[in-house]
Amino acid sequence: MKLLKDKIKKLGQIKDGDVLKVDEFLNHQIDTKLVDKMADEFIKRFKGIKFTKVLTIETSGIAVAYPVAQKLGVPLVFAKKRDSVNINGEKYSSKVISYTHFREYDETVSKKFLSNKDHILIIDDFLAKGSPLRGLLSICIQAGAKVDGIGIAIEKVYQNGGNELRDEGYRVESLVKILEIDEKTNKIKFGD
């Protein structure tokens, strides 16, 4: 998606540790006009599939996922992140390792909000190794819900999480694919 790629080129910041900061338009300040057009693009790519719910993860997934759910006319559910604790029986949960923040946490979703009748579109801002996404998939499997699509704003292709999911048969659509981030030259190499 050219619009998002141009925005990353203009406003994205490369930080140590393979971090691409998109605080200006996606993660702290949200360019609602851009994110709305991203939602249109997701809907175009997944056209024909009857989703019953959109699922994402707090915090930065919410604003990217909201307009997708809004335009599809379905509820949005967001998984909560909690420091690993004993989860009671009312929640689906999955342990996730964050490579960005070097910590382990649980993703949880109340059992009330996912069932084996659901057809889920997962939306998130980033996909790298794919740990948070694996947590969401595990939660959907626990609920018996079918994941019919995964929509990602920015995929770091070189971290391979996206292609592993595609190899397993998941339909993953990324609006922007990043092939390489060079921290020395501050250059990003984009894919198609």
Place this chain on the structure above:
Amino acid sequence: MKLLKDKIKKLGQIKDGDVLKVDEFLNHQIDTKLVDKMADEFIKRFKGIKFTKVLTIETSGIAVAYPVAQKLGVPLVFAKKRDSVNINGEKYSSKVISYTHFREYDETVSKKFLSNKDHILIIDDFLAKGSPLRGLLSICIQAGAKVDGIGIAIEKVYQNGGNELRDEGYRVESLVKILEIDEKTNKIKFGD
């Protein structure tokens, strides 16, 4: 707003410690059709004011604030909650005490995203004593930004945070006002 009041009556859950859970439609699963209509109502109430940005707090404020910013055609900025740490000079910050979770934290907003040219509409899901809101106001004062409106989904009037702000001259609009929550009878008394 009758629609939101009816939803609270039907799906809201009263929990010990003066907690009203609205997980079914506002805080964990989000009824995007309802929240969209709430956004229309906020916009109607603040008609004529030229806002430059919508400001809210992670996590549960984001989905309520997104469609308001979207419909106004302005960016959405959300303050981040962090365990109290030394904040560097690039952020506005304010210390907040959470009475729900019995902890102290910092709300922070990058200095890039608020300035003395901004006219802010603050949107949040709940207003009780008003601590998180006070944090946002402090951040706006630090930035020299003008707060021209505060839109709240559910105000617990008996906790007085809203009326204190009105007495100070802030324009606070709440879609639903709660006068009393009776934990014994599970009854909610609504205001106009």
